[in-house]
Amino acid sequence: MHMRSLGCAFALSLVLAAPAFADARSEAKSLVAFGIDVAQKGLWREAIYRWERAVEIDPTYGAALNNLAVAYEHEGQLDKARQAYEKALVVEPNNAQIRQNYELFKEINDRTGADKEKP
């Protein structure tokens, strides 16, 4: 009896959580779309704000993480960009476009590096 009620509670929580997740994703999606619009107009800081919020709302949203990484890259925040790309690839390991962005990002990092010595 006890197990049965637990099972019911779990099923109920799933049913209740599903729309909440859908709401979170749809809110994150509209933030991502808005971010793209403003980024295309050159307003990268505003885009970062939107995409950061999208990631807060839905941390498993690969597109938001990818866009955030691109924006950080554009702003010269290379450590943050790397972290965001890596998270995006954890969420969507088979996304060729995210991987391509990341490869291009790494190329820049490698190009600026050299066999350095500091006394």
Added chain:
Amino acid sequence: MTGPGPTKKSRSRVVALSAAAFAATMMACGPVSYEIPIETPIQPKLDVTAFQRVLIAGFVAGGTDDVDTNQETVRLLRSQLRSKSSLRVIDADVMPLLEIAQEQSRSAPPEAPDAATIARESGATATADAKADAKSGAAVALPPRIKEEKDLEPYERLFANTSYWKRIGEEYQNPLIVTGTVLFMPQSRSGFVSRDVEEYDSFGRRRVIPTRTYMERKGFMLRPKFVFIDGRSGATMYSESYREEVLYNAQQSTPALSSYFELMDRLVPNFLSTLSSQKIRGTRVLLK
């Protein structure tokens, strides 16, 4: 009894309708990816805010005789820094560092160090610490000509001679000093390379077939090491080494100077990014 199954025609109609419906849905939703140009700012690797001026002093250069690598490197770096850096570039004679290093080495013990030689080279007054530095650099014999990488090693001591560089710094009112070594030498290599071969079949249709062929190739290798010295103290602040090479078909005749510029072209952005912030242009894909 069963009715006739769907014909080939009706099946293809279904496929076409589904494709059209999918396309219409995609168009209604809009694209899911957007290519966007970006400019990535790269911070300089070295903090040069303490300097207003830069002296590209000269390089210990070697390799081929076809190019005066010291002159060309100084000239190229000065012109690049003039247009792409906020530092004022000092116009001065290119220092023959190979000869200077050899003279420093010769003037060292067992005889008493000839500080006057050092003074002559730098144009500054000799001091007691110059003698000491000349003495410390005495033990290593310097090869008269630099033909390969290992010939450069003994010359590295020159960059550690702080009192020498301090005097050069004083002479030019304490600028940032850029110096180092450059080796530019011919290179040849043979082996299998992949290349696309065009073929025409009996119908005259063109095909491109990737083929591996044995080729003898020759070209050049460029190995610069840039040393950044604080003109106020003569101490090395930072140094970095690069290696680039270019190989051509052995039948192709490419002038050494044009290969030199081709290779330097690849390195100059890296050199500049040490001293000044750069913007690297590219495109990325934004996703919905």
